[in-house]
Amino acid sequence: MKNQQFLKKLKKIIPDHIIPKFTNQKDLLHWHHKQGKLLSQKIIKQNKTLEIHDTFKKSGIxxxxxECSFNNYIIEHEGHKKVVHLAKKYAKNFNNNMSSFVFLGKPGTGKNHLAAAISNYLILRGKKVFMITISDLMSTIKSTFNNINKKLTEEKFIKYLSKIDLLIFDEIGIQIESKYEKMIINQIIEHRSASKKPTGMLSNLNGFTITKILGENIIDRMKLGNSLWLNFNWTSYRRKK
Ligand SMILES: Nc1ncnc2c1ncn2[C@@H]1O[C@H](COP(=O)(O)OP(=O)(O)O)[C@@H](O)[C@H]1O
Ligand SMILES: [Mg+2]
Known part of the structure; x- marks a missing residue:
């Protein structure tokens, strides 16, 4: 056979200290199979990483x-220690515990940092996470009217939000004044509770004001099960730096 002759010739030419990967056709074939397998495994792995990249890009973080994680949340006092411990516990128990979380406190106290740490932890474990500010939520919903955004209808968008494993509303403030805005948030949270999906909320308001703004209906749903309500009652990390 041609290949066999070629290998024999090759053996004569190559120096002694070089040991060929294969000396006969069977080994050569075996090598090709192995390489093929390795390559397909590499492609599968790459696709997996791409998928995760994609979810990161779509996550709204x-x-x-x-880069926020539980490890790079600096602990300067008992308050920091408590919130990072409970946020980490929340992320770890995510699968067995479909409860929501609410982080309240002044700007710069690390609410977004820990919400992102929870999100990053879950995204790396294949969960779909989406973080959106209330004003972005409302302008997206409004873009579904007037045909500005033809592909997306209000119903489709709300359905989409209901399927995400963890949805986080950021910057919940006094801007939620209209009945319409409350109704939208109510609808989304109701849809999500029905499909046993938890929701996160971040706000600079205190417990009393957020209840007044969002209404008992929404707040009751946010308190179901082992929900996590944390008060970030310390000064801004940003201002100190
Ligand atoms: N304890 C902390 N350790 C490390 N970085 C922190 C801590 N608290 C806040 N930060 C950082 O300070 C900045 C502001 O915090 P952020 O989470 O946006 O605050 P909030 O959402 O409460 O307004 C972010 O870059 C965040 O990573
Ligand atoms: Mg914030």
Whole structure:
């Protein structure tokens, strides 16, 4: 056979200290099979990483927060220690515990940092997470009217939000004044509770004001099960730096 002759010739030419990967056709074939397998495994792995990249891109987590983890949340006092411990516990128990979370406190106290740490932890474990500010939520909903955004209808968008494993509403403030805005949030949370999906909320308001703004209906749903309500009652980390 041609190949066999070629290998024999090759053996004569190559120096002694070089040991060929294969000396006969069977080994050569075996090598090709093995390489093929390795390559397909590599492609599968790459696709998996791409998928995760994609979920990160779609997660609504801004660049500043992509690197946030439980480990790089600096503990300066008991308050920090408590919130990071409970946020980590929340992320670890996510699968067995479909409860929501609410982080309240002044700007710069690390609410987004820990919400991003929870999100990053879950995304790396294949969960779909989406973080959106209330004003972005409302402008997206409004873009579904007037045909500005033809592909997306209000119903489709709300359905989409209901399927995400963890949805986080950021910057819940006094801007939620209209009945319409409350109704939208209510609808989304109701849809999500029905499909046993938890929701996270971040706000600079206190417990009393957020209840007044969102209404008992929404707050009751946010308190179901082992929900996690944390008060970040310390000064801004940003201002100190
Ligand atoms: N304890 C902390 N350790 C490390 N970084 C922190 C801590 N608290 C806040 N930060 C950082 O300070 C900045 C502001 O915090 P952020 O989470 O955006 O605050 P909030 O959402 O409460 O307004 C972010 O870059 C965040 O990573
Ligand atoms: Mg914030």
């Amino acid at each position: 801004r660049k500043l927060y992509m």
